Amino acid sequence: MKKLLQTNNLSKTYVQTQGFFSRVRTNIHALDSVSFSINQGTTMAVVGESGSGKSTLAKSLVRLVKLDKGSVKFNGIDLLSLEGEKLKSVRKDIQMIFQDPYASLNPRLNILQIMEEPLLIHNYLDIDARRKKIEDFIERVGLSVSDLKKYPHQFSGGQRQRIGIARALILEPKLVICDEPVSALDVSVQAQILKLLKDLQKEFGLTYLFITHDLRIVRHVADDVMVMRHGKLVEEGKTDIIFKNPKNQYTKDLIQSIPGLISKRN
Amino acid sequence: MKKNILKINNLSITTKVNTNLYLVDSISFSVKEGKTTCIVGESGSGKSLTALSIIRLLSPQLKMSGEILFNNEDICKMSELEIRQKRGLDIAMIFQEPMTSLNPVLTIGYQIKEAITVHSDSPNNEINKKVEELLMLVGIPIERVNSYPDELSGGQRQRVMIAMAMSCNPNLLIADEPTTALDVTVQAQILKLLDDLKSKLNMSMLFITHDFGVVEDIADDVIVMFKGKIVERGVVNQVLKKPKHPYTKALLGCVPDALGKKQLTPIDYEKLDRAMQRI
Structure with a gap:
């Protein structure tokens, strides 16, 4: 299977200063030599x-955070050395879905404008083609064309997350980074969104990097899983194998903490 | 047969503007002494x-009717002064977001102390001792007594909230999604803590959550609410394993489980409507 994304020794340290004259400096290792790879068309969960x-990991992959060290190969291209137009053309292929559907949509734009923005940035100039594309995608995520005139506040949390997904997918990316896409949603809405993401993956052959803290969701969506702690990758592997036979103590603790699994008192 | 510590009869909540709009529609249930009842x-x-209606903290724009019997006294009929004496002393509450419920400019020691002094005239040194005991009870090192909320982690803040709630040994603890904002490992710790405290202090708990996993861990009895009505109630195992109502079944179908690869089925609302009409 082809590797879509391959990272090597990603490291990022934030420096925290304390005291008026900044005498105390503490280094926080947000990422400490993280290496992993994702196969095309699969879902990798990060817990x-x-x-x-x-x-930080997710943001570094879309170049929103500048890494101190490490390399990222995306589709055979060295992602971290790209600049200008070349970077822009790759950015189209990596899109992000954010956690909080209330904060990630501009309240002053209607849905048409929100969906149009990425297309304009990436020079889709033909108005009719653009409109057609937007209509296709909004219907694909389960909303209707008449919703395009509305503003974000007129939608529920689940609907907003659908808009966020449509906006991310409209550029037909190869890799979609989902940063806790369902943790702000009700369990019933969560099931809908997870199903939608799964269907879209099949339809468009998407690759997901799925960030979550809910291990039950990992079990449902992910082919592979990586467990992180204090910036380090503590365990990585096939989801089924890790769940059945976790090697690292921290992974064991995490699995033990899943609500509903704690052995019931007397 | 255990005694009911809380008994709610035909509680309805409407807005004052539109009294036909039922936010809660004549629900009745009870909480048994020493047991945990979950509302999902x-x-x-x-x-x-x-x-919120149980401790009469509803917004003034809302109107409630019905009976809320706490130890056979009707909370709805109490004067503002009487209910104030009950709050914190007999009925305590823990909220979802520990950061917004703590005062950021006061130390946690001061805030726990405040919760005690409202209901007690004990001398200062006794109260200070009680604060230390409470911190120990919830597992926060005593050195942190002069820390401010922003110096604590989310789990520790929630522990402080629990210490405040425990300060007067309440008979009933209402916990409104106390672990929703927390990490799984911390969530497991807090649930364990609440469960231990419940048995140690012989307290009853009304626990609100939307997470069926949490219900399985902590509940004795479960109440399932949908659109302001109670659609199903019963002992935890019966409701989770053999749900009767179509809504409970549908909702359980949305819950991912950690054991096997159960297929997630989003709720089909048309089918649910039809199934509910048949009842």
Whole structure:
């Protein structure tokens, strides 16, 4: 199977200063030599608690965070050395779906404008083709063409997340980074969105990097899983194998903590 | 047969503007002494409103009717002064977001102390001792007594909230999604802590959540709410393993499980409507 993304020794340290004259400096290793790869058309889940570096990892892959060290190969291209137009053309292929559907849509734009923006940035100039594409995608995520005139506040959380997904997919990316896409949603809506993501993956042959802290969801969506703690990759492998036979103590603890699995008191 | 510590009869909540709009529609249930009752439901099902109405903290724009019997006294009929004496002393509450419920400019020691002094005239040194005991009870090192909320992690903040709730040994603890904002490992710790405290202090708990995994861990009895109504109730194993109502079945179909690869089935609302009409 072809590797779509391959990273090597990703490292990022944030420096925290304390005190008025910044005398105390502490280094926080958000990412500490993280290497992994994702096969095309599969889903890789990243699990870990808050502060484990999952989001820094995601942001570094879309070049929103500048890494200190390491290399990222995406589709055979060295991602970190790209600049200008070349970077822009690769950015089209890596899109992101964010956690909070309330904060990630501009409240002053209607859905048509929100969906049109990525197309404009990437020079889709033909108005009719653009409109057609937007209509296709909005219907594909389960909303209707008449919704395009509406503004984000007129939608529920689940509907907003659908808009976020449509916006990410409209450029037909190869890799989609989902940063806790369902953790702000009700369990019933969560099931809908997970199903939608799965269907879209089949339809478009997408590759997902799926960040979550809910191991039950990992079991459902992921082919492979990597467990992170304090910026380090502590365990990695096939989802089924890791769940059945975790090797690392921290992974064991995480699996033990899944609600509903704790052995019931007397 | 255990005694009911809380008994709710035909509780309805409407807005004052439109008294035909039922946010909670004549629900009745009870919480048994020393037991944990969980209310499960999606957002908007009325579970938090039910909890708030028990300590009479509903927004003034809402109107409630019905009976809320706590130890056979009707909370709805109490004066503002009477209910204030009950809050914290007999009925305590823990909220979802520990950062917004703590005052950021006061130390946690001060805030726990405040919870005690409202209901007690004990001398200062006794109260300080009690604060230390409470911190120990919830597992926060005593050195942290002069820390501010922003110096603590999310789990520790929730522990502080629990210490405040425990300060007067309440008979009933209402916990409104206390672990939703926390990491899984921390969630497991907090659930364990609450369960231990419940048995140690012989407390009853009304626990609100939308997570069936949490229900399985902590509940004795379960109530499932949908659109302001109770659609199913029963002992935890019966509701989770053999649900009767079509909504409970549908909702359980959405819950990912950690053991096997169960297929997730999103709720088909048309089918659900038809199934509910048949009842």
